Amino acid sequence: MSSKGLSPNKQLLLVTGVFLAAYFIPFGAPRVSGAVNEAFLMLSEYARQHVILCLVPAMFIAGAITVFLNQQAVMHYLGPDASRPIAYGVASISGAILAVCSCTVLPIFKGIYKKGAGLGPAIAFLYSGPAINILAIVLSAKVFGLKLGLARTVGAIAFSIVIGWLMALIYKKDDEKRAADARLFSAPFGKEPRTLGQTAIYMASMIGILVFANWANSKGGSPVWDSIFAAKWWITGGFALVLAYTVIRWFNADDRLAWVVATRDFSLQILPLLFGGVLVAGFLLGRPGHEALIPNAWVASLVGGNSIFANAFASVAGALMYFATLTEIPIVQGLIGAGMGQGPALALLLAGPSLSLPSILVIAGEIGWKKALTYVGLVVVMSTIAGVLFGALV
Numbered sequence: 001m002s003s004k005g006l007s008p009n010k011q012l013l014l015v016t017g018v019f020l021a022a023y024f025i026p027f028g029a030p031r032v033s034g035a036v037n038e039a040f041l042m043l044s045e046y047a048r049q050h051v052i053l054c055l056v057p058a059m060f061i062a063g064a065i066t067v068f069l070n071q072q073a074v075m076h077y078l079g080p081d082a083s084r085p086i087a088y089g090v091a092s093i094s095g096a097i098l099a100v101c102s103c104t105v106l107p108i109f110k111g112i113y114k115k116g117a118g119l120g121p122a123i124a125f126l127y128s129g130p131a132i133n134i135l136a137i138v139l140s141a142k143v144f145g146l147k148l149g150l151a152r153t154v155g156a157i158a159f160s161i162v163i164g165w166l167m168a169l170i171y172k173k174d175d176e177k178r179a180a181d182a183r184l185f186s187a188p189f190g191k192e193p194r195t196l197g198q199t200a201i202y203m204a205s206m207i208g209i210l211v212f213a214n215w216a217n218s219k220g221g222s223p224v225w226d227s228i229f230a231a232k233w234w235i236t237g238g239f240a241l242v243l244a245y246t247v248i249r250w251f252n253a254d255d256r257l258a259w260v261v262a263t264r265d266f267s268l269q270i271l272p273l274l275f276g277g278v279l280v281a282g283f284l285l286g287r288p289g290h291e292a293l294i295p296n297a298w299v300a301s302l303v304g305g306n307s308i309f310a311n312a313f314a315s316v317a318g319a320l321m322y323f324a325t326l327t328e329i330p331i332v333q334g335l336i337g338a339g340m341g342q343g344p345a346l347a348l349l350l351a352g353p354s355l356s357l358p359s360i361l362v363i364a365g366e367i368g369w370k371k372a373l374t375y376v377g378l379v380v381v382m383s384t385i386a387g388v389l390f391g392a393l394v
Contacts, residue, residue, distance in 0.1 A: 035283045035293035042282030042322075043275060050324060054104040055271070057210040062111035063263030064206065068199060068255075071116045078117035080168070080179045091121040092160045095128030098211060101325045102359040103274055105129035107266050110366050119175045119367070120168025123375060126363070128160035130325075130353040139221050139329055140349065147394055148342060152349045155386050159350060163378045171371060194250050202246040208239035216326050270362050277358025281322045288331050300338035303348075306391030308384065314344035315383040318352030319360075319376055328352050343391020351383040 026032050065074075078087050098105065105126060113122040137156070141149025168175060194202075215232040218225045228235070247256060286292030303314045323331070332345050355376060364372035 031293060034291070035286070038286040038290055038292040039279045039282035041290075042287050043278050045287060046275075046278045046322075046324075050101065050103065053213045054100060054210070055107070055274075057206060057213065058100070058104045058107040059263045059266050059270075060259070061203070061206045061210065062107035062266045063259050063261075064203060065108065065111035066114055066266075067258045067262045068194075068202075069115055074112060075116040075179065078112060078121040080118035080120075080172075080175045082118065082121070084165075087118065087121040088124050088161050088164060091117075091124040091164065092128045092132070092157065095125040095160065096132035096134070098129050098207065100129050100210070100214070101323065102130045102354055102356045103322070103362075104210075104214075106274075106359055106362045107270055110266065110270070110362075113366060116179070118168060118179070119171055119371070120164040122164075123167045124160045124164030126375075127163055127354045127379070128156070130323075131156040131160065131350070133325065133353070135216055135218055135222070135225060136326055136329065136353070138225075139218060139326065142221055143329055143333055144336070144345065148346060148349075148390075151346050151386070151390050155346065155350050155383075156354075159354075159379070159382055163375070163382065166378055167371070167375060170374060174371075193255075198246065198250050201242065202250065205239045205243035205246060209236055209243065212236045212239065214325065269365065273361040273365060274358045277356070277361045278322060281320065281357045285317075285321050288327050289334075297338075300335055300340065303335060303344040304339040304341055306341045306343040306388065308388060310341060310344045311347045311384045311387035311391070312380070314340075314347040314387065315351040315380040318348040318350075318383070319355040319380055320357045321352060322356040322358060323352050325353075341391055342394050343387035343389075345387075346390045347383040347387030350386055351379050355379055 027036065076082060077090055095105065098108070108129075109122060109126045112125065113119075117125075137149060137153045140152050212228075212232045212235045215229050217229045220226070251259075282292060284293050299317060303310050303317075318328075328349060332340070332348055335348075336342075336345055360372060360376060363375065367375075
């Protein structure tokens with residue numbers, strides 16, 4: 001939200017906060033100045049590596065969802081009254097197919113939620129996208145061993161469904177009211193300007209661009225995966241040609257303008273919060289392998305053993321850190337080498353990829369701070385419990 005949308009008192013509070021920060025923070029101190037530099041380096045890295053190939057395609061997918069998908073169809077498959085196995089199955093599987101980071105999944109989450117998806121299935125999708133990454137799970141088993149890799153797989157799949165179901169249960173009345181309002185203002189099924197198959201091809205082409213443009217190199221972990229990586233730009237180009245054909249042949253000028261406007265609106269809602277969150281995360285924790293305000297040695301010393309505190313700290317730290325796709329593996333590998341226990345390692349792997357400080361800000365902006373903090377709390381608590389149990393077993 002811009003300052004123009006704030007009340008005078010909130011504007012004064014914001015200005016006062018900036019003044020106090022500028023007055024009291026010792027920017028000349030080496031660790032603080034290093035943390036500031038690390039914050040902007042992290043923002044630069046984020047902008048170069050994740051905005052163009054990750055966020056931009058996701059924004060266009062979200063815009064397409066809000067403009068072209070039939071609201072009643074979304075509510076039929078993902079709404080509060082939809083069949084639970086279908087709703088949570090569709091949400092979890094579709095999230096896993098995308099295999100994106102905690103920030104890239106946000107525009108699509110906002111799109112399906114605005115279109116009438118129930119809170120539970122939407123949250124299941126939100127968690128599963130970053131957490132159920134097939135390559136990350138394969139590499140986890142290879143790097144950390146079969147037990148930890150299998151525990152991450154089972155935990156991530158179960159978490160996506162259980163956390164979504166608990167959110168739907170806790171906020172059942174709010175969700176029912178939102179669904180009733182959506183039914184009241186949604187247009188009935190009528191003749192669509194495009195067939196279901198045409199819409200499916202259009203959406204699939206954008207999803208293909210998002211998935212294959214960000215296809216990661218397993219560096220020998222999977223020959224099949226790496227063969228796809230070698231051809232990823234040819235595959236991405238093929239999907240781009242299909243998208244161009246669908247947009248030119250099946251959409252008129254008004255459709256294309258509405259799509260671009262919706263994409264622009266999503267960008268204006270999400271990007272300021274993401275960039276601000278990345279700056280704060282970089283200032284506090286820094287990029288992987290680099291120190292910022294909080295020394296890495298502190299983090300490593302707090303996650304040794306298998307105490308409830310060690311697992312809880314790993315879960316909270318993971319929820320606040322930003323992990324680009326697959327970067328959680330070398331980070332956890334380094335922490336294990338520094339003495340991190342197996343339980344806290346699992347806790348971080350379950351909480352880290354699915355959440356980050358930037359994503360929490362955006363989620364709160366969409367569903368409110370109460371629901372957002374409940375979601376974060378469920379992820380942290382369940383990750384902590386899973387870590388304690390896993391650490392006790394191994």
